[in-house]
Amino acid sequence: MQLSTKHLLGIRDLTPQDIGLILDTATQFKEVLQRPVKKVPTLRDVTIVNLFYENSTRTRMSFELAERRLSADVLNFAASSSSAAKGETLLDTVNNILSMKVDVVVMRHSASGAPHFLAKHIPAAIVNAGDGINEHPTQALLDAFSIREATGGLEGKKIAILGDIMHSRVALSNIYLLKKMGAEVMVAGPPTLIPKYMQQAFDIQVEYNLQKALEWCDVANVLRIQLERQNQVLFSSLREYNLAYGVKKSMLERLDKKIVVMHPGPINRGVEIDSDAADSSQSIILHQVENGVAVRMAVLYLLAGREN
Numbered sequence: 001m002q003l004s005t006k007h008l009l010g011i012r013d014l015t016p017q018d019i020g021l022i023l024d025t026a027t028q029f030k031e032v033l034q035r036p037v038k039k040v041p042t043l044r045d046v047t048i049v050n051l052f053y054e055n056s057t058r059t060r061m062s063f064e065l066a067e068r069r070l071s072a073d074v075l076n077f078a079a080s081s082s083s084a085a086k087g088e089t090l091l092d093t094v095n096n097i098l099s100m101k102v103d104v105v106v107m108r109h110s111a112s113g114a115p116h117f118l119a120k121h122i123p124a125a126i127v128n129a130g131d132g133i134n135e136h137p138t139q140a141l142l143d144a145f146s147i148r149e150a151t152g153g154l155e156g157k158k159i160a161i162l163g164d165i166m167h168s169r170v171a172l173s174n175i176y177l178l179k180k181m182g183a184e185v186m187v188a189g190p191p192t193l194i195p196k197y198m199q200q201a202f203d204i205q206v207e208y209n210l211q212k213a214l215e216w217c218d219v220a221n222v223l224r225i226q227l228e229r230q231n232q233v234l235f236s237s238l239r240e241y242n243l244a245y246g247v248k249k250s251m252l253e254r255l256d257k258k259i260v261v262m263h264p265g266p267i268n269r270g271v272e273i274d275s276d277a278a279d280s281s282q283s284i285i286l287h288q289v290e291n292g293v294a295v296r297m298a299v300l301y302l303l304a305g306r307e308n
């Protein structure tokens with residue numbers, strides 16, 4: 001089996017079969033990562049550039065580790081220390097890198113659609129590592145992998161995505177993926193951070209009361225308040241946000257079931273989630289990070305090995 005697409009630009013473009021193939025392949029790579037020797041020769045002679053125009057800790061390191069575990073040759077590019085800072089365009093930068101015989105471009109950019117633009121102009125396979133407020137497909141895939149691991153499957157599971165939905169590429173990719181895989185989805189948060197079109201456009205539930213959302217769900221995926229993407233006041237203060245929408249251990253303890261708590265990171269502790277919930281036994285936040293390596297190995301393996 002192979003993926004139906006040459007690039008991974010977004011979950012929107014994937015079929016349920018593509019998603020199942022990536023998650024099943026990641027299961028095999030996770031098994032490899034438990035062995036004493038974690039490196040396999042699968043992508044020997046494949047060259048991958050990690051092109052990061054926006055800050056990242058987890059995604060960049062996770063991709064690099066996945067590439068090295070697969071024995072690929074790895075180039076790292078950070079816009080702030082490159083000639084992009086002297087005014088070189090995205091296309092010139094990428095064409096210069098490709099002339100060094102690069103096969104795959106992993107790209108993060110603050111502009112929504114930047115990887116889609118690149119895909120129209122260059123021959124290399126492109127993996128979107130987060131574009132503006134559009135999509136973050138490998139985050140949604142590792143979230144799905146982690147939900148499957150924690151709960152046994154995706155179909156019929158109730159997933160609540162909490163917080164700053166409006167500015168979140170993680171929310172959009174998760175919604176596409178979870179709906180394609182038969183999960184029930186709710187978004188919850190302040191009305192000012194949930195776009196009005198969402199309920200109808202995606203056939204999902206909307207809830208403005210955090211405790212009710214927690215009572216409904218099997219899994220709560222808590223999102224970071226993205227202050228850097230907000231150019232207007234959308235809530236009164238971080239303290240008041242925490243009072244109304246911060247997930248706390250006391251709230252989890254009031255529920256009549258044990259839900260799973262997730263967060264894509266980075267966490268604003270004491271804002272969207274308190275430490276007692278983030279570090280509780282119900283939290284799988286660090287498992288998500290661990291699973292990211294296996295999921296990205298699967299994506300790179302399936303794209304680099306794809307016959308055109």
Ligand code: CP
Nearest residue numbers: 056057058059264265
């Ligand atoms: N979850 C995530 O994308 O984290 P980074 O911004 O650190 O990569």
